[in-house]
Amino acid sequence: MRKIFLLSAVLLSLSAAAQEKIEMLFSSPEAKDVHIDMSDLTRDPGITVYRPANPNGIAVIMCPGGGYSHQAFRHEGHDMAQWFNAQGVTYVVLKYRIPEGDFRRPLSDAEQAVRTVRSHAEEWGIDPSRIGIMGASAGGHLASMLSTHYSDSVSRPDFQVLLYPVVTMDRSYAHKGSRDNLLGKNASVEQEKRFSNELQVTPSTPQAFIVLSSDDRTVPPANSVNYYSSLIANGVPATMHIYPVGGHGWGFRDSFKYKREWTGELEKWLREQVK
Secondary structure (H helix, E strand, O other), X not given: OHHHHHHXXXXXXXXXXXXXXXXXXXXXXXXXXXXXXXXXXXXXXXXXXXXXXXXXXXXXXXXXXXXXXXXXXXXXXXXXXXXXXXXXXXXXXXXXXXXXXOOHHHHHHHHHHHHHHHHOHHHHOEEEEEEEEEEEOHHHHHHHHHHHHOOOOOOOOOEEEEEOOOXXXXXXXXXXXXXXXXXXXXXXXXXXXXXXXXXXXOOOOOEEEEEEEOOOOOOOOHXXXXXXXXXXXXXXXXXXXXXXXXXXXXXXXXXXOOHHHHHHHHHHHHHHHOO
């Protein structure tokens, strides 16, 4: 009898924590519900929505990294869903189009993701003023690009979360692959300045949480540091955590020595700052 009771308790616990997974493919000008494999790299953008059992009103839209040539959907995408849902956060993974020199592709996909989530806010238990964009590496560039280049209030994220992000297109310290794939190898100085997001911050840029490793040899820490400085200079609330080791691309991997620290700090920041 005791074993049956314990098994029932476990099953009830698992049921309470169960995720509802929704996949949506973007089609211009609106998104529509479809049943597709979102892990492939077709040219069609879309989102996978992981809904928690008990939503707290916050939604996070994740842009995986990959140098704007591919997307690391697992450790910088879907692997984080259970953790976010456990906090009550509605978690959304964006599959954006690879730019191939056309910045409008990923940027418009990120805007569409925010609009779509905001349009479903009531249905999904989300506060429409608590929708954030998150990104890792080149996905961090996309997240910060949306945060500084959004076209209207409906597509503006309310906060941004950046993991070891590419931010600048300045040739002296940009991630070359991301720059070339986003703007093309022959980008003009004007284009490089326009999409160096640290130069585009205004007082209307959404608040930010930034985390990185100081020994990152792939994307120089100056990307994050200069962006943080620009946010502060413009009166935008921002916090930054820099860990001594870890390199680049750790995402949600257990192998990152400071996983518990950065996830704990993000959980606290979302709870205390995103109101």
